[in-house]
Amino acid sequence: MDAQTYLSDLFSLDGRTALVTGGSSGIGRAIAGALARAGAGVVIVARREAELAAAVGELTDDGCRAARVSADLSTRDGVRAAAEEAAVAFGEPDILVNCAGVNLRPPLDDLGEDVWDATMAVNLEAPYLLGQRFGPGMAERGFGRIIHITSQQAHRAFVRSGAYGVSKGALESLARSQAEAWSPYGVTCNTLVPGFVPTPLNAHLSADPERVAALAARTMVGRNGLAGDFAGAAVFLASRASAYVTGQAIHVDGGFSVH
Ligand SMILES: NC(=O)c1ccc[n+]([C@@H]2O[C@H](COP(=O)([O-])OP(=O)(O)OC[C@H]3O[C@@H](n4cnc5c(N)ncnc54)[C@H](OP(=O)(O)O)[C@@H]3O)[C@@H](O)[C@H]2O)c1
Numbered sequence: 001m002d003a004q005t006y007l008s009d010l011f012s013l014d015g016r017t018a019l020v021t022g023g024s025s026g027i028g029r030a031i032a033g034a035l036a037r038a039g040a041g042v043v044i045v046a047r048r049e050a051e052l053a054a055a056v057g058e059l060t061d062d063g064c065r066a067a068r069v070s071a072d073l074s075t076r077d078g079v080r081a082a083a084e085e086a087a088v089a090f091g092e093p094d095i096l097v098n099c100a101g102v103n104l105r106p107p108l109d110d111l112g113e114d115v116w117d118a119t120m121a122v123n124l125e126a127p128y129l130l131g132q133r134f135g136p137g138m139a140e141r142g143f144g145r146i147i148h149i150t151s152q153q154a155h156r157a158f159v160r161s162g163a164y165g166v167s168k169g170a171l172e173s174l175a176r177s178q179a180e181a182w183s184p185y186g187v188t189c190n191t192l193v194p195g196f197v198p199t200p201l202n203a204h205l206s207a208d209p210e211r212v213a214a215l216a217a218r219t220m221v222g223r224n225g226l227a228g229d230f231a232g233a234a235v236f237l238a239s240r241a242s243a244y245v246t247g248q249a250i251h252v253d254g255g256f257s258v259h
Contacts, residue, residue, distance in 0.1 A: 014039035022100030026199030034231035041065035041090035098127035123167035144187030179247035195253030197225035220255025
């Protein structure tokens, strides 16, 4: 067997369909691009049309299969409508990546029910509802991959974790519950845990060079993350190669979390 065939057997996503929420920006855009370039037809779900069009255009220009759904995942009806529309372009997804997220972190004393609700809706309820919509079908077909994007705050209180950390901690628990339910049927469910990755999500923090440098110094690799750092891990978790990896939180953080 030549190397190309060997690698394809392990990692190719040819013929697969993926749904990537938040795939129009930052980490999600890199993951959507990686899955599409590995062969999957990728449907990107987010709100803003221009960003969606740019992300899909980049992939189709590259010869990939990509489509978009503009939807607001902060309401249950919005999630349900997005799920139905997303299944139209390439059929029911084999791979679900929950990357859309909001990062609202006022000091806990000021954290009101509005921030709590908005955080839980996008960061936790949308992944739960999409899992309920697509997980059983994946199990019935005997193959599925669910990948959630969590955070350092799922594991430690850190720069005002607030409701955000709670939502991400719960998302890791959701991955374990989903893994327990569906792994016997070929559906693995895992999370990728970033360190600090300068993106529009944390533009405020990225504008403070001292804090950016301090965060880089806290890693072992010696730099902050890049969206592209998630490409390989996402393809691995979406591929046949990860069939025996489930319920896990895989840190893609340059060693940030281990000291
Ligand atoms: N960057 C980091 O350092 C870091 C660290 C730990 C974890 N994370 C996690 O990584 C994920 C991606 O973050 P990122 O840094 O790549 O952020 P980003 O560049 O701001 O991307 C966020 C994505 O989510 C979408 N989104 C947000 N609210 C939405 C809603 N209500 N409905 C539909 N789509 C929505 C955005 O599109 P629209 O705004 O157009 O809807 C965008 O595509 C998030 O879950 C975040 O919590 C990031």
